[in-house]
Structures are given as C-alpha cells and as structure tokens.
Amino acid sequence: MQMNKVLLFHIDSCTGCGLCESVCSLVHTRTTNPARSRIRVVREEPEGVYIPTFCQQCEDAPCIAACPTVAIGRNQLTGAIEVDRDLCALCEQCIEACPFRGIYPDEIDQVVIACDLCGGAPNCVLFCETKALECLESDAAVAQKKQQALQDWRERLSAVEEQFQSATKQA
Amino acid sequence: MNNWFGWTGKILDVDLTNRKVDVHPLDRAFARAFIGGRGMNGKRLFDSLPFGADPLGPENLLFFSTGPLTGIPGATARFNVSFLSPATGFFGDANSGGHWGPELKFAGYDGLIIRGKADRPVYLSIQDDTVEIRDASEFWGQNVWDTTAAIQRKMKDPAVQVLAIGQAGENLARVAAIMCSITRAAARCGGGAVMGSKNLKAIVVKGSKGVKIADAPGMMENFQKLYQAITTDYKFGFYPRYGTSILTEGLYPLGLLPFYNYQHTQVEGAVEKVGGQTFVDKHFTKHRACQGCFLHCDHHYQVSEGKYQGLRGQKVEWETITAFGARCGNLDFGSILHMNNLANQYGMDTISTGGSISLAIDLFQKGILTTADTDGRELRWGDSDLLADLIRKTAYREGFGNLLAEGAYWMAQKIGRGADQHVCHMKRLDPSTEDVRGFKAIALAFHTSTRGGDHLRGQPPAEIGGFRGVDPKVMAERFGSPDVGKPPVYDLVGKPRMVIWYQNFSAIVDSLELCKFGTYWSRFPVEYKEFADLLRCATGEEFTADELMTAGERVFNVEKAFNLRQGFGRESDLPSYKLQHEPVVGGPHAGERLHLDKFNELLDSYYVLRGWDRQTGRPKRSKLEQLGLADVADELVRRGQIVEQ
Numbered sequence: 071m072q073m074n075k076v077l078l079f080h081i082d083s084c085t086g087c088g089l090c091e092s093v094c095s096l097v098h099t100r101t102t103n104p105a106r107s108r109i110r111v112v113r114e115e116p117e118g119v120y121i122p123t124f125c126q127q128c129e130d131a132p133c134i135a136a137c138p139t140v141a142i143g144r145n146q147l148t149g150a151i152e153v154d155r156d157l158c159a160l161c162e163q164c165i166e167a168c169p170f171r172g173i174y175p176d177e178i179d180q181v182v183i184a185c186d187l188c189g190g191a192p193n194c195v196l197f198c199e200t201k202a203l204e205c206l207e208s209d210a211a212v213a214q215k216k217q218q219a220l221q222d223w224r225e226r227l228s229a230v231e232e233q234f235q236s237a238t239k240q241a
Numbered sequence: 242m243n244n245w246f247g248w249t250g251k252i253l254d255v256d257l258t259n260r261k262v263d264v265h266p267l268d269r270a271f272a273r274a275f276i277g278g279r280g281m282n283g284k285r286l287f288d289s290l291p292f293g294a295d296p297l298g299p300e301n302l303l304f305f306s307t308g309p310l311t312g313i314p315g316a317t318a319r320f321n322v323s324f325l326s327p328a329t330g331f332f333g334d335a336n337s338g339g340h341w342g343p344e345l346k347f348a349g350y351d352g353l354i355i356r357g358k359a360d361r362p363v364y365l366s367i368q369d370d371t372v373e374i375r376d377a378s379e380f381w382g383q384n385v386w387d388t389t390a391a392i393q394r395k396m397k398d399p400a401v402q403v404l405a406i407g408q409a410g411e412n413l414a415r416v417a418a419i420m421c422s423i424t425r426a427a428a429r430c431g432g433g434a435v436m437g438s439k440n441l442k443a444i445v446v447k448g449s450k451g452v453k454i455a456d457a458p459g460m461m462e463n464f465q466k467l468y469q470a471i472t473t474d475y476k477f478g479f480y481p482r483y484g485t486s487i488l489t490e491g492l493y494p495l496g497l498l499p500f501y502n503y504q505h506t507q508v509e510g511a512v513e514k515v516g517g518q519t520f521v522d523k524h525f526t527k528h529r530a531c532q533g534c535f536l537h538c539d540h541h542y543q544v545s546e547g548k549y550q551g552l553r554g555q556k557v558e559w560e561t562i563t564a565f566g567a568r569c570g571n572l573d574f575g576s577i578l579h580m581n582n583l584a585n586q587y588g589m590d591t592i593s594t595g596g597s598i599s600l601a602i603d604l605f606q607k608g609i610l611t612t613a614d615t616d617g618r619e620l621r622w623g624d625s626d627l628l629a630d631l632i633r634k635t636a637y638r639e640g641f642g643n644l645l646a647e648g649a650y651w652m653a654q655k656i657g658r659g660a661d662q663h664v665c666h667m668k669r670l671d672p673s674t675e676d677v678r679g680f681k682a683i684a685l686a687f688h689t690s691t692r693g694g695d696h697l698r699g700q701p702p703a704e705i706g707g708f709r710g711v712d713p714k715v716m717a718e719r720f721g722s723p724d725v726g727k728p729p730v731y732d733l734v735g736k737p738r739m740v741i742w743y744q745n746f747s748a749i750v751d752s753l754e755l756c757k758f759g760t761y762w763s764r765f766p767v768e769y770k771e772f773a774d775l776l777r778c779a780t781g782e783e784f785t786a787d788e789l790m791t792a793g794e795r796v797f798n799v800e801k802a803f804n805l806r807q808g809f810g811r812e813s814d815l816p817s818y819k820l821q822h823e824p825v826v827g828g829p830h831a832g833e834r835l836h837l838d839k840f841n842e843l844l845d846s847y848y849v850l851r852g853w854d855r856q857t858g859r860p861k862r863s864k865l866e867q868l869g870l871a872d873v874a875d876e877l878v879r880r881g882q883i884v885e886q
Contacts, residue, residue: 086529086530087530088532089315092532100453100457101454102533103450105347105448105449114399115555116553118529197535199472200528237390238397
C-alpha cells in the first residue's frame with residue numbers, strides 16, 4: 071500500500087538546531103552539509119520562528135508531472151518520491167512546481183534531491199529531541215493533522231518571507 | 242578534491258592592511274598535534290605574534306578556528322578565537338556556539354586568520370571560494386542586532402551567518418565581545434576590541450561545501466550511542482528546560498554565588514527571585530539551539546512583569562543573571578533580561594561588564610569613588626536603572642563609562658587610592674561568577690587558567706558535588722586522594738592532579754570544538770574514548786585516548802609558554818589581595834579565604850605535577866620535548882623563561 075508513512079512537523083516545537091539537516095546529509099552524502107540535506111530549516115531571528123521544509127509525498131505530485139525526463143517517480147514500497155539520478159538533468163522544473171519547497175538541487179551531485187523517508191524509518195526523526203518531527207502511520211486522523219500543519223506552514227513561511235522582503239525593500 | 246575528512250584542510254588568511262586574501266593548506270602533522278580550535282589557534286598565535294605587540298595595534302592577530310568535530314551531529318557548533326588580550330595583556334581567547342562556526346566550515350575553511358588593520362570600517366564576506374573585504378561604513382556605529390539584520394538585507398539572504406562587534410568593540414572597550422547568531426558571544430578577554438582596532442565590523446559566512454566524513458555509518462552509530470547516553474541521563478532534562486539559569490538553585494546553597502562584589506553569599510529571596518525556576522515560569526517563551534545540538538540550552542524569553550514587561554530576547558546565561566544580578570545587588574529579573582539584551586546589542590562580555598560595575602558600586606559605597614568620579618551619579622546596590630545606564634556608558638566609553646570600559650583590574654589601577662584591594666581577578670581577568678575562596682581546587686583552576694579566571698578552563702565539577710552527581714569514591718580513585726570532594730581542604734595530592742586533569746580535558750574539548758555541556762565535564766559519559774571514536778569516524782585518523790590526553794596537555798603548555806614569554810610568571814598565578822584577605826561572609830564556607838602560604842604549597846604541587854619548575858612555574862625542557870614542543874622550548878630559551886635540563 072502506498073503512503074503508509076507520513077512525516078509530520080510541529081513548527082512551535084522546532085528549536086532551529088538543524089540536527090535533521092546534519093543527519094540527513096550525513097546518511098545520504100557522507101558529508102555534513104545542510105546545503106545537501108533533503109530537509110531544510112528556515113530560521114527567522116530574532117523572532118525565533120523555525121520552519122522545516124521537506125517533501126510532503128503528495129498523492130498527486132506536481133514534481134512528477136513537471137519532470138520532462140521522467141526522472142521522478144514513486145517508490146511502490148514506501149510511497150516516497152524518488153529521483154532517478156541518471157535521468158535527472160537538473161532542469162529544476164520540479165523545484166518550481168513543488169508547492170512545499172520539498173525538492174532541492176544538489177549542486178555537487180548535479181541532481182535534484184527529495185526526502186526518501188530513509189526507506190521507512192527517517193533518521194531525522196530519531197534525533198529530533200523536541201519531537202518537532204514525527205513519523206506516523208498514515209490514517210484519516212494523521213492526514214487531517216498533516217493538512218493543518220501544512221496550512222500553518224504556508225502562513226508562517228509566507229509571513230516570514232514577506233517581512234524580510236519588505237524590510238529589504240525599505241533598506 | 243582534497244583528501245581531508247573531518248578537517249576541511251584549508252585556512253583562510255586575510256590581510257586587512259594590504260587587502261589581500263590567501264588560502265593556505267592545513268598541515269597534517271600540525272592537525273594531529275593541535276587538533277583544531279583552541280589548540281591550533283594557540284600555537285599559531287605563539288608562533289606568529291610579534292614580540293612586544295600592542296593588543297590594540299595592527300600587529301595583533303585574530304585566529305578563528307573550528308575543530309575537526311565542528312558541524313558533525315551533536316553539541317559541536319563551536320569555534321574558538323585567539324589573540325593577545327587587550328583586557329589582560331595575557332593569552333586571550335574566547336569560544337562561542339551558535340551557527341557561525343559550522344557555517345565557516347561548511348564554506349570550506351577550518352580556520353581564518355585576520356592580520357593588520359583596514360584603513361576604514363570593513364566587513365569580510367565569505368561565500369565558499371568568494372572572499373571579499375567590503376565597505377562597512379554604513380554599519381559602523383550600529384549595534385550587533387541591527388548590523389546583523391542590515392547585512393542580511395543587503396545580501397538579500399536571511400540565512401547568511403553574521404559575526405559582528407557592537408559599539409563596545411568599536412570604542413575599544415576592554416570588555417567588548419565578539420558576537421554571532423545575534424546573541425551568542427565569544428566574550429572573554431576583550432576580542433571585540435581587537436576587531437574594533439582593526440576596523441573590522443563583521444565577518445559574514447555562507448557555505449555550501451559541507452564537511453566530508455571518513456566513516457559516515459560509523460559516525461551515525463557513534464552519534465546514536467552518544468545521543469542515547471546523554472538523553473536518557475537524569476541530568477539531561479536540566480539543559481533544555483532551564484539552560485544554565487538553574488545554577489542559581491544549584492550553586493547558591495553551596496555558597497558559590499557572590500553578592501555585592503564578593504561581600505556576601507547569602508541574600509534572602511535570591512533563589513526565588515532570580516532562579517532558573519522563576520525564569521522558566523515567568524519569562525521563558527520558546528526553545529532555541531546551536532547548530533545541530535539536541536541539548537538546546539538556549540531560550541527565547543519575554544519579560545512578563547515589571548518595568549520591562551513585554552521585552553523580548555534570547556539566550557540568558559547564569560553568568561549574565563549573576564553579573565547584572567547578584568553581583569550588583571539586583572534581584573529584578575526583568576531588568577537583568579533588559580541588560581542582557583543591552584550587552585548583546587552593544588557586544589559586551591557580561592561577566593567583565595558586571596565585574597566593572599559591581600566594583601564601581603563597591604568603591605563608591607566605601608568612599609573611594611565619589612560623585613566627582615561618576616558624572617554626579619550616586620552608585621547604589623540594586624539600582625537597575627543605574628546599571629542599565631552604566632552598561633550603555635561603558636559601551637560608548639562615555640563619561641564615567643570610559644573608566645568602566647577598562648575592566649575591573651585596570652579601572653582599579655587607574656583609580657588608585659587602594660581600589661586594587663577590592664578587585665577580584667585572576668591574571669587581570671574578572672572571573673566568572675563563582676566565589677572560589679571556599680573551594681581550593683576551583684581556586685587553583687581559576688588562578689592557573691591560561692586566559693585568566695574562568696570556569697570553562699578546567700574548573701573541576703568534582704569539587705562542587707551536589708546535584709551534579711559526583712561520586713567521591715570514583716574521584717578519590719581517579720585523583721589519588723579522598724579529599725578532592727572537600728571544598729575547603731588544601732589537598733596537595735589530589736586537587737592539583739584533578740585540576741590538571743580537567744584543564745587538559747577542557748583544552749582538548751575546546752580543540753575538538755565540542756560543547757563541554759555534552760561531555761564528562763557536565764557528568765555525561767563522553768570522554769577521551771568517545772572523542773577518539775568520533776575523531777576516527779570524522780577524520781579517518783586513529784587517535785588513542787592517551788594521545789588525546791597528551792594533546793590537551795600540549796595545548797595547555799603552549800598557552801603557558803605564551804604567558805611566560807609575555808613576562809608573566811608565578812606571581813600571575815597568585816590570588817589577588819581581596820581573595821587573600823577578605824573572608825567569605827555567610828553560607829557554608831563563611832570565614833574562608835585563600836591563605837597565601839597554603840595556596841603557594843598548592844601551586845608548588847601543581848607545578849611539579851605539570852612537569853614545570855617548582856619555584857618559577859617555568860616548564861622544563863624535558864617536559865616540552867616530551868610534548869613535541871622543542872620549538873617552543875627554543876623560543877623560551879631566547880626569552881630566558883625555561884628551565885634547561
């Protein structure tokens with residue numbers, strides 16, 4: 071069955087430490103490098119708003135539709151979005167299509183990267199001390215929680231970015 | 242591609258006078274010997290600083306270094322900065338967490354050397370291989386928070402990491418800190434003034450290269466073990482919940498918290514008013530963390546009552562709560578948080594700033610200072626409006642603040658009239674808040690610390706005991722004396738040994754660039770073996786626990802040699818007049834002081850155990866050669882500061 075695991079986040083619990091980024095990049099690239107992580111933390115200081123962004127494993131995934139080289143598909147076992155490294159041309163059309171900023175370029179490997187749920191047991195969740203990240207079995211209640219979290223995510227992130235942009239313009 | 246793992250293998254070298262940027266390769270033998278951070282910086286400073294340099298002259302150097310473990314998962318977000326201290330004239334260094342250190346490493350550099358002096362205000366921008374010295378005249382005069390925001394706006398990127406000085410550094414206050422991540426500070430020893438003297442307002446970093454890890458699966462396995470061990474320990478909960486603010490509850494009953502410039506240790510209601518529980522119940526709003534750290538001891542706060550109700554800020558340390566609180570007789574938490582914000586904005590070492598101000602109030606109360614000295618202000622204990630105003634004046638060196646900005650030791654020298662009898666200092670540095678008079682091992686650690694009085698340079702928690710869960714039996718076994726856990730005892734066998742052990746331990750932790758809170762220093766089971774495992778996985782280099790212990794000793798000996806070369810010998814390890822002659826008032830150690838004769842015996846024993854000359858504290862050549870420091874020995878010969886054997 072697809073979509074059996076859901077990675078959920080709680081913005082107010084996030085400390086902004088970015089341990090998820092370190093662990094993700096370490097597991098996937100043998101480097102610690104937030105710029106190659108499949109989860110990224112947007113930090114807004116001094117307000118202290120910390121917002122993780124990562125692939126939401128959309129059922130009807132815009133990235134798959136946008137990819138001209140058919141490099142993006144879905145792992146039938148875990149339900150996670152998968153990128154075929156050989157087919158990806160790093161055209162970044164998937165990045166533009168993604169409404170959740172869940173897909174990133176990896177400039178070093180010259181491919182796009184997205185959360186693969188570490189095969190079903192995400193390492194980032196293991197070390198999230200405040201449980202800002204949770205990995206849950208998908209059911210109706212979890213799906214609803216996720217929708218709420220995404221709504222919250224959208225509002226908070228655009229608020230943070232609008233504030234920075236207007237401050238930049240003023241300056 | 243280079244073949245470095247853990248380390249990035251590159252050092253950035255910036256000459257501000259000639260506006261020249263260079264990159265040097267890291268030498269592998271040097272990396273193995275000095276590890277990183279504090280160790281590498283100290284040796285480079287020893288090797289490169291011209292003899293007779295002025296701390297605030299262009300010839301002083303600033304060495305920023307990360308360590309081989311900076312940026313790996315865990316409590317590893319730290320960097321070290323070393324320089325000739327304008328606060329003391331001794332070896333100067335400071336260490337900070339936040340996000341700047343890891344970002345420097347992600348940009349591809351283990352370290353950064355700053356030389357010379359820019360002809361006008363500049364900031365340094367490092368974005369991977371693109372390094373530029375840019376005009377900073379529009380930011381000069383602005384505080385740390387405004388500078389950070391303005392630079393991020395200018396670079397159109399809120400994620401660039403900004404390290405900056407505030408007005409205190411610009412005005413060469415000897416209590417000025419180097420700030421990063423808005424409220425994290427490499428505070429001690431006046432590094433902010435060194436940056437100010439070089440017209441260097443900020444160093445901005447954005448990195449995308451990351452750190453290569455030699456054995457990634459091994460690193461994950463070791464990190465998981467360490468994470469389990471720490472987060473399941475009963476002491477773990479204190480860090481996220483309270484941070485260091487809980488130390489008021491822990492240290493007050495032990496008589497370690499001094500009030501009114503070390504004149505009292507017991508003040509009714511202090512724990513209730515300015516304790517960690519009060520901070521959490523009344524002012525805490527949200528957790529915050531350094532890069533990659535699951536201990537997240539940092540907090541956002543909002544003052545919930547009183548004059549500063551609604552005021553928001555981040556990261557208040559116990560040292561700050563006591564510096565602007567107990568030591569100045571102020572028990573209004575809201576005002577302390579306000580002053581924390583001021584110090585973070587102006588870019589100041591809260592410990593030394595509080596030290597200057599508490600000394601000034603003490604001297605005023607004793608009649609040594611009068612309104613003729615203080616711009617007409619009466620200096621009274623616990624006057625929070627006065628304290629806030631004095632912080633501002635110190636940052637700007639305005640009026641009486643010009644004197645406060647010198648730091649407690651120099652201030653007393655300038656005042657004369659017996660003022661120096663009331664200063665508590667070690668190597669001219671105002672110590673972190675701990676009344677050491679009742680605790681002879683801690684006193685020894687503070688006095689022999691190479692950067693001056695400081696808890697992070699080898700204070701042995703074993704002497705404090707209490708809620709930190711020290712097992713006296715384990716300590717007795719380790720250090721060869723049952724008396725190491727008895728604070729007032731001048732134990733010549735165990736205590737010097739214990740202090741040396743913790744000093745070398747601190748030196749290696751500061752060189753790996755781990756946070757001490759995630760190690761055995763905080764009673765977690767993370768020691769030399771765990772360091773060696775992490776190092777092997779990160780760098781691919783094998784180290785034994787013994788090699789790392791020796792590396793810690795090596796780092797410490799270089800710093801000692803630096804101080805000897807500056808002309809500071811045994812006398813600089815002795816207690817100030819105040820600590821010798823003024824007994825503790827109240828609390829479990831009432832009546833205690835540091836008796837010069839007994840302290841000297843302690844020092845003799847410490848020197849001998851260190852392999853130094855019992856009389857002078859100068860290292861013996863045999864010791865330095867054993868540590869692979871023959872070049873340091875040769876330099877000390879030239880300065881007449883060694884005992885040949």
